Amino acid sequence: MTIDLLKDLNPAQRKAAEAISGPILILAGPGSGKTRVITYRIAYLVRTVGVNPHRILAVTFTNKAAREMRERLERLLAGSVKDMTLGTFHAICAGILRRDGEAIGIQREFVIFDADDQEKLLKQAAADANVDPKQYPVGKITAAISSAKSQMTTPEKFRENARNYFDEIVARVYERYEKMLRQNNAVDFDDLLLKTVFLFKRHPEILKRYQERYVHLLVDEFQDTNLVQYELVKLLAGRHRNVAVVGDPDQSIYSWRAADLRNVFNFERDFPDAQIYYLEQNYRSTAKILQVASSVIADNRARKDIKLWTENEPGDPVCLLEAYNEQEEAQMVVREAERLTGSKKYRLSDIAVMYRTNAQSRALEEAFIRYGVPYKLVAGTRFYERREVKDLIAYFRLIHNPADSVSLMRIINVPTRGLGEKSIVEMQAWARGRGLSLFEALEASSTAVDKPPLTARALASFDIFYKLIQGFIEDSRQMPFLEFFDRVLERSGYQAYLKVQPDGEERLENIAELRTVAEPFNGLPPGEALSPFLESVSLVSDLDNLDETEGGVTLITLHQAKGLEFPVVFIVGLEEGVLPHFRSFDDPAQMEEERRLCYVGVTRAKRRLYLLRAFRRSLMGGSTVNEPSRFLEAIPSNLTTEAVSPNEPVQPLIPLQKKLYQYAERPPQAQAAQVSKSAAPGLSRTHVRPSAPAYKTGDQVRHPVFGDGVVISTLPVKDDHEIVVSFKDRGLKKLLLSFAKLEKT
Ligand code: ATP
Ligand code: MG
DSSP states (O other): OOOOGGGGSOHHHHHHHHOOSSOEEEEEOTTSSHHHHHHHHHHHIIIIIOOOGGGEEEEOSSHHHHHHHHHHHHHHHTSOOTTSEEEOHHHHHHHHHHHHGGGGTOOTTOEEEOHHHHHHHHHHHHHHTTOOTTTSOHHHHHHHHHHHHHTTOOHHHHHHHOOSHHHHHHHHHHHHHHHHHHHTTEEEHHHHHHHHHHHHHHOHHHHHHHHHHOSEEEESSGGGOBHHHHHHHHHHTTTTOOEEEEEOGGGOOOGGGTBOTHHHHHHHHHSTTOEEEEEOBOOSSOHHHHHHHHHHHTTOSSOOOOOOBOOSOOOSOEEEEEESSHHHHHHHHHHHHHHHHHTTSSOGGGEEEEESSGGGHHHHHHHHHHTTOOEEEEOSSOGGGSHHHHHHHHHHHHHHOTTOHHHHHHHTTSSOOSOOHHHHHHHHHHHHHTTOOHHHHHHHHHHOSSOOSOOHHHHHHHHHHHHHHHHHHHHHHHSOHHHHHHHHHHHTSHHHHHHTSTTHHHHHHHHHHHHHHHGGGGGSOTTSSHHHHHHHHHTOOGGGOOOOOSSSEEEEETTTTTTOOEEEEEEOOOBTBTTTBGGGTTOHHHHHHHHHHHHHHHTTEEEEEEEEEESEEEETTEEEEOOBOHHHHTSOGGGEESOSOTTSOOOOOOOHHHHHHHHTSSOOBOOOOOOBOOSOOTTOOOBOOTTSOOOOTTOEEEETTTEEEEEEEEEEETTEEEEEEEETTTEEEEEEHHHHOOEEO
């Protein structure tokens, strides 16, 4: 007997899920179940049709979305789907290049350069090409090269097409940059896609293998694919042509990353037999929120007419609030978040605050901290951008791929090994003169008779470094991964180096966190863990930092919020110049994209929506008085209210310090701390003797369930201590010391 998997879909969704042969395009508005259809379609293919998961390729916009879809599928199928290819375009291409890149000269051990590495390399390339960075800023050249790559323009092509002097400059840097990437055995993010297309075009026999393998292709968020990604879809689907793409042109918000909405329209041209499905019922939002959304987007002219209706209840009016400045705006958000959660109807994790630019998070964060309301920030640059994390990863990358000179340069003198700038430049020149990579040059100079013109001391230092890395390379092949991890950390001297830094403790914590990332790879045989570990680290894109821990309001940019949903959404900064962003003022196409961005934000809300603006705003240095956003004007007044809660008195906000005082009943009591430092060196944490009243106000602690927190107060009770901790993600908890299993961090 087969179970009707698709019973959780409505008839239109069901049809789209069952139409498994031939190309199909699902065009539908937000919350209509596009992602759900993709997921169920896969389950249906595997379970009902009997397709081997090995033959399915599904593309999501973020790694997080891929993880969620996989978990969902495992539940639906009551089994593992690990043979399925499911991930972002970048992750999928990285896999293909690892397997088959050698055919186009990409060695298996290639590393993926992130934005930071890329910038370093480009600076060097520009300098080598004698480009004056004042006249031609690296940022502009980078953008030009990235855009060329996403349109599949090679350096040679770029040179041919150059129309002005700037293009000539870019062409020069581009050529040099490509050469350097090759020397480093590295690819950048754009390359992952571009080289895969190149591989397929150059080697039809390899393409054929993939084409035969993937009988079914599915792509979510198709409206935000770029030209190269679409090319990949066409290539891979070329044989079986069972390709399902889903998208919403009104939610196309990544044109600045070369996403091209025209792909949606071209799909119909390139697959003339494509069936088109429309899903019109929205399951996510209240009727009022949906009406507000459609009034916002209605002013866009370049649109496909996509209908959207809902059976959901009308819901509360959308709340429009004006604050005096960004601080008051943030306070309004915090106050309302407290009110909503105080009534127990919502949890903090049900709430998201969305904004146009990252810089806007500062004022919000300050308010959340001041009033002691837990939040989590989904920022562009976080963990993996931290210096110590990047340093240590550079060690691993160099060990994995000694040709990676960018990583080598990053750490050759970190910690200091007495190697001055001059000696390093000299060594680089010597390497170039001999056509060697830097690491090969180190090897050669340690054995060769004709040595680079350096002092004996410098030569000795280089030699020590060379032997250090060489030793690590051998270790990496023999040791379990975590043991190897610890060894690199220790023998490189990096751990000792961090310890003496003023903020060393925090930095070591980050390293400990990286070690946690490494843990799952420990199960692999020695020698086989480093590569997948580095792969997983490289592919963490900036869209993926949404941490899954419970509790806390989510602070997130509108761009990052795509595809997500929250019961309560606040959008702040609805002002001319902020949203819409001032850069779109004299570009109608850009203005339409801003409107879509606002539309994406509004349609994330399930039950309650707040649109806030400030009369005066200080942002990134300047202070301005802004008009209310034009997007607000479009909203009919019968859908909105300007009072948060007309029948309730305004709640005063209480700063954290005061709250704690009330909470702890008695003033916090400082305790003489009796902490026994554990003898183990390095990452192991400080442990606490259970019998001693070992905590004092301000101590950083960790709890196995509640996570990290700060001790607010301790109080002797009977034979025990009562201890109040403010946990980062869980708020205040009162614990008994003997039971609490707290650890100092
Ligand atoms: P977006 O354009 O924002 O990505 P979407 O079209 O992908 O939205 P989903 O995220 O798939 O929409 O669905 C929105 C919400 O509606 C989800 O919570 C989903 O579980 C729910 N939903 C979709 N279809 C149904 C259905 N037939 N029955 C019940 N719930 C549904
Ligand atoms: Mg979706």
